[in-house]
Amino acid sequence: xxxxxxxxxxxxxxxxxxxxxxxxxxxxxxxxxxxxxxxxxxxxxxxxxxxxxxxxxxxxxxxxxxxxxxxxxxxxxxxxxxxxxxxxxxxxxxxxxxxxxxxxxxxxxxxxxxxxxxxxxxxxxxxxxxxxxxxxxxxxxxxxxxxxxxxxxxxxxxxxxxxxxxxxxxxxxxxxxxxxxxxxxxxxxxxxxxxxxxxxxxxxxxxxxxxxxxxxxxxxxxxxxxxxxxxxxxxxxxxxxxxxxxxxxxxxxxxxxxxxxxxxxxxxxxxxxxxxxxxxxxxxxxxx
Numbered sequence: 001x002x003x004x005x006x007x008x009x010x011x012x013x014x015x016x017x018x019x020x021x022x023x024x025x026x027x028x029x030x031x032x033x034x035x036x037x038x039x040x041x042x043x044x045x046x047x048x049x050x051x052x053x054x055x056x057x058x059x060x061x062x063x064x065x066x067x068x069x070x071x072x073x074x075x076x077x078x079x080x081x082x083x084x085x086x087x088x089x090x091x092x093x094x095x096x097x098x099x100x101x102x103x104x105x106x107x108x109x110x111x112x113x114x115x116x117x118x119x120x121x122x123x124x125x126x127x128x129x130x131x132x133x134x135x136x137x138x139x140x141x142x143x144x145x146x147x148x149x150x151x152x153x154x155x156x157x158x159x160x161x162x163x164x165x166x167x168x169x170x171x172x173x174x175x176x177x178x179x180x181x182x183x184x185x186x187x188x189x190x191x192x193x194x195x196x197x198x199x200x201x202x203x204x205x206x207x208x209x210x211x212x213x214x215x216x217x218x219x220x221x222x223x224x225x226x227x228x229x230x231x232x233x234x235x236x237x238x239x240x241x242x243x244x245x246x247x248x249x250x251x252x253x254x255x256x257x258x259x260x261x262x263x264x265x266x267x268x269x270x271x272x273x274x275x276x277x278x279x280x281x282x283x284x285x286x287x288x
Contacts, residue, residue: 015041015050016060019031022125022126024062024068024126025059025126026059028058051068053071067125069114070100074123075102076124077100077128078099078127078128079098079137080141080145081096082127082132087156088158089189090149091189092263096114096115098115099115101118102123103119119139130158130159135167143196144196144197148189150167150182152188152192154184155186167179190263190266191218193229197270205219205220213253214226214247214254225257225280226251226256228258229266231262
């Protein structure tokens, strides 16, 4: 009797380990391929080492709550939710859970705030691959959100030239220029948005410019106007503010004018940003 109990405990442990190895959630049919019977899974659920998310789907208690919720919904985490899990920049305003259920997937619960995606592909569990998540972001949130996320992924070297080209081919023909225009040196999604929007206005930028006594500027226009995109995570606090003011003063000594824009301005008040930049360009060019 004692040996049997030890063997059962070991099998239950293997169930939780196997599910964890699958990304924290797994279908019972998949687990049975590894020799886990329904009785063994039921035993693991009974002792709390495994959760039954819904009939035929299991998770470990330590799995990401969004992954568990997506599995309960009937699919995998994707779009902006997946970008954050891949440590890629996504709009902070979008906190909804995005779930990919495939073209023929069936949503298993409707009373929630999830955003359901019916993009092509078989229904998966866990977190969508970054390539798929980027494509879904393009179709769900638009060109700007896609471009900012793409440059973030490139900066962090999340994939190489092969996946970049495949990603390009998966976009509509009219959007493929975004992949070609993307760079690897954008320090934040805000910088990406600023560069993309000004490009569409026909304004040329020099990016990541090193200026003696000042340091590296996000963008410089016409060799005279510095633009800085101050992300929430990088420019909060009095010490950082003091450092920024010293940089701006040093730039002024060299004849530069500096414009700084934070997350709220770039995301929610773009007309103000655009007007300020155009006015500064006109003012500085008139001096020449």
